[in-house]
Amino acid sequence: MSPSTRIVVHPSYVVGEIDRRIFGSFVEHLGRAVYTGIYEPGHETADEQGFRQDVADLTNELGTTVVRYPGGNFVSNYFWEDGVGPREERPTRIDLAWRTLEPNTVGTDEFLAWTKKTGTEPVMAVNLGTRGADAAANLVEYCNIPGGTTWSEKRRANGADEPYAIKTWCLGNEMDGPWQIGHKTADEYGTIASQALQAMRRVDPTIEFVVCGSSSRDMVTFGEWERIVLEHTFDDADYLSMHAYYEEHDGDRVSFLASAAAFEAFMHEVIATADAVAARKHSTKRLKLSVDEWNVWYLSRFAGEENLELLEQPRLIEDVYSVLDAVVAGDLLATLVRNADRVAIACLAQLVNVIAPIMTEPGGEAWKQTTFYPIALTAEHARGVTLDARIEAPTLTTGKYGDVDGVASTITWDAETGSLVAILSNRTDAASETTIDASAFSGLTLVDAQTIIADHAGPRKTREDAEAATPKALDGVSVDGGIVSLTLPAESWSLVRFTASV
Incomplete structure (x- = not known):
């Protein structure tokens, strides 16, 4: 007999409103994320500014809302002034983070033109590795002041008469990491972040700030880093960052399928520290x-920055994903939605070519990786509020994370449209007979049910192969009054939509 799962949901029990910025992404000057990623003059789909329209179209289909830029590790050695003004006058620099030649062909103005083109909101990071409050404040002045000052007039001279009005600013990147150019202790970073924040806010009092949390739960400074940084910045900061990547280690498929449980535990620990x-x-x-x-991210396959050959537009960290990876990625995103009360912004790292749902070939096609599918489907349908669904699920015993729920559920409710959505991840190797008690709703009607089932085929290296992750119909879903019955396939991610009223 298949293990059973029971979920109870009620419209009055709300976790929080879903911030659409949860469906963000990230474009760093790393590998081919920018050059031959979003930007390739001469490509048959390129617009007059050199941006690939095929990539822009896929970005919109993915449901991307905000995009973080320009890094990442890259930002900690970046002189933003190199990337503005006449292109023929811009210097070529060595990017110390990824040992890459950076031509600065794309900089602040070009990126912000791309966000306008794609209808996405920029999240701008400033260099607090090799620079400080003055350079950061100048960039705010360049981007957000209408005119009449040195940097705002330079922006206007560079062709952007109106200010960009960037709202959200990241104060550095992964400053806890020894690999980071300008790596700092928590006390050092907290001091410089506070200084930069004060200066930037004097330029534009309306902006908001993300301070660096830990770059991984595995950092020896985790927890204490957050505490010390917030002692410096708590009163003025708006958000605390966290970074998390997961991969299948040594064939431990069971633990990999439980990655989202570890992700959620990490979130709750960071939140507890801030509180x-x-x-x-x-x-x-x-x-x-x-x-x-x-x-x-299969970080274990990366040779390390010190082993990279100094090149321009190298193929770096271009992980090719499996259907199993898509199931896990879908579970990770659902976990972000499930914690809507405390997660305001989230950026899938990254958007194009570098551990990305979108891949391109120079002069060739752009295509969807397996991970594209659950992300796009969630971004399209998870709207309104997240409900506090209670679940009784089979236990999954893992080697890395101990015992976790074998089935995870995220339930969203959009009262305006009457859309009730259940995102369900079966992390176990057995089908799960599942019941959703939604009897507190009226007129519950099934609209659609789709699923992605993991296989053992490994990385899908072509567009045609990656289409194996295209969601298929989940058959056998029944609704009797307010009770839903369905069978979740083993090692699967599913999204089931209903209409209802209250």
């Missing part, structure tokens, strides 16, 4: 998270 600082400060403020790097 502990709030308690010590006698503050009712509750910081939200900016999970501005998350994905499946």
Whole structure:
């Protein structure tokens, strides 16, 4: 007999409103994310600015809402002034983060033109590795002041008469990491982040800030890093970042399928640390998270920056994904939605070519990796609020994370459209007979049910192969009054949509 799962959901029990910025992504000057990724003059789909329309179209289909830029590790050695003004006058630099030749053909103005083209919102990062408050404040002035100052007039001279009005700013990147150019202790980073924040806010009092949390739960400084940084920045910061990547280690498929359970535990630990600082400060403020790097990444396959040959536009970290990876990625994104009360921003790292759902060939096609499918489907349908669904699920015993729920559920409700959505991940190797008690809703009617089932075929190296992750119909879903019955396939990710009223 198949293991059983029971889920109970009620429209009155709300976790939080879903911030559309959860469906963000990330474009770093790394490998081919920019050059021959979003930007390739001469490509048959390129517009007059050199941006690939095929990539822009896939970005919109993915449901991308915000895009973080220009890094990532890249930003910690970046002089933003190199990337503005006449292109023929821009210098070629060595990017120390990825040992790459950076021509600065694409910079602030070009990227912001691309976000306008794609209808996405920029999340801008500033260099707090090799630079500080002055350079950061100048960039805010360049981007956000209408005119009448040195940097705002330079922007206007460079062709952007109106200010960009960038709202969200990241204060550095992974400053806890020894690999980071300008790596700092928590106290050092907290000090410079506070200084930069104050200067930037003096330029534009309306902007908001993301301070660096830990770049991994495995960092020896995790927890203590957050506490010390927030002692410096808590009163003025708006968001605390966290970064998380997962991969299948040594054939441990079971633990890999449970990655989202570890992801959720990491989130709750970061939140608890931030709330502990709030308690010590006698503050009712509750910081939200900016999970501005998350994905499946086979980091163990990366040779390391010190072993890279100095090239321009190298093929770096171009992981090719399997259907199993798509199931896990879908579970990770559902976990972000499930924690809508504390997750405000999230950026899939990255958008194009570099551990990305979109791949391109120079002069050739752009295509969807397996991970594209669950991300796009979730971004399209997970709207409104996340409900506090209660679940009784079989236990999955893993070697890396201990016992976790074998089935995970995220339920969203959009009262305006009457759309009730269930995102369900079966992490186990057995089908699960599942019941959703939604009897608190009226007129519950099935609209659609789709599933992605993991296989053992490995990486899907072509567009045609990656289409194996295209969601298929999930048959056998029945609705009796307010009770839904369905069978979740083993090692699967599913999205089931209903209409209802309350």
